[in-house]
Amino acid sequence: MGGERATRGGEPFDRDAVVATSHSTGLLLRAAGDARVRDGLAAEDLLIFLAVGHLGIDASGEIPRLTPCTHLQIAEFLAVPRETVRRKVGRLCDRGFTRSGPAGVVVADVGAWLRQAAGLFERPAGER
Numbered sequence: 001m002g003g004e005r006a007t008r009g010g011e012p013f014d015r016d017a018v019v020a021t022s023h024s025t026g027l028l029l030r031a032a033g034d035a036r037v038r039d040g041l042a043a044e045d046l047l048i049f050l051a052v053g054h055l056g057i058d059a060s061g062e063i064p065r066l067t068p069c070t071h072l073q074i075a076e077f078l079a080v081p082r083e084t085v086r087r088k089v090g091r092l093c094d095r096g097f098t099r100s101g102p103a104g105v106v107v108a109d110v111g112a113w114l115r116q117a118a119g120l121f122e123r124p125a126g127e128r
Contacts, residue, residue, distance in 0.1 A: 031119035039116075040095075044080070046116060048088045049097050051077050053113040056106050068104030 035041040041049065055069040055077060071089060075082040089105050092098040099108045107113045 027122075028120055031116070034119055035116060039097075041097075041116075044084070045088055045092060047078060048074060048080075048085060049092055049107070049113065050117055050120075052089070052092075052098055052105055053107045053110070053117065056104075057110060057113065064110055066106040066110075068101060068106050070104045074105070 032043045032046055035046045036043075051074050052069060055073055056067045058065040058067055071082050071085045074089070075085045078085070089098060089100065093100050093105070093108075096108055097112065098105050
């Protein structure tokens with residue numbers, strides 16, 4: 001199995017595309033694992049936390065502005081059931097990652113959100 005050539009419909013894959021995709025997948029999986037170990041966030045919790053920031057942090061000015069997003073917006077963005085979002089956001093609020101109010105949910109700590117998001121794109125020290 002170690003020397004088999006990867007193919008798609010009998011045609012070889014583009015090696016560079018396989019390497020890049022494998023690397024990106026590794027970064028995502030490592031970030032999810034780190035979030036679980038460091039913060040106790042399951043993969044779905046991490047995705048919802050990242051979505052809250054993505055949808056609700058406006059960094060176009062000098063100071064980031066937080067705009068609440070609804071459970072429905074998050075659910076539609078991630079293509080997950082709204083009830084799952086409601087339940088997971090409640091847990092994120094209990095743990096201090098997000099805050100909920102009448103207008104929706106926002107990230108409680110932009111710095112924590114940035115650390116989680118940056119983990120998706122950073123290589124660990126010493127890795128090429």
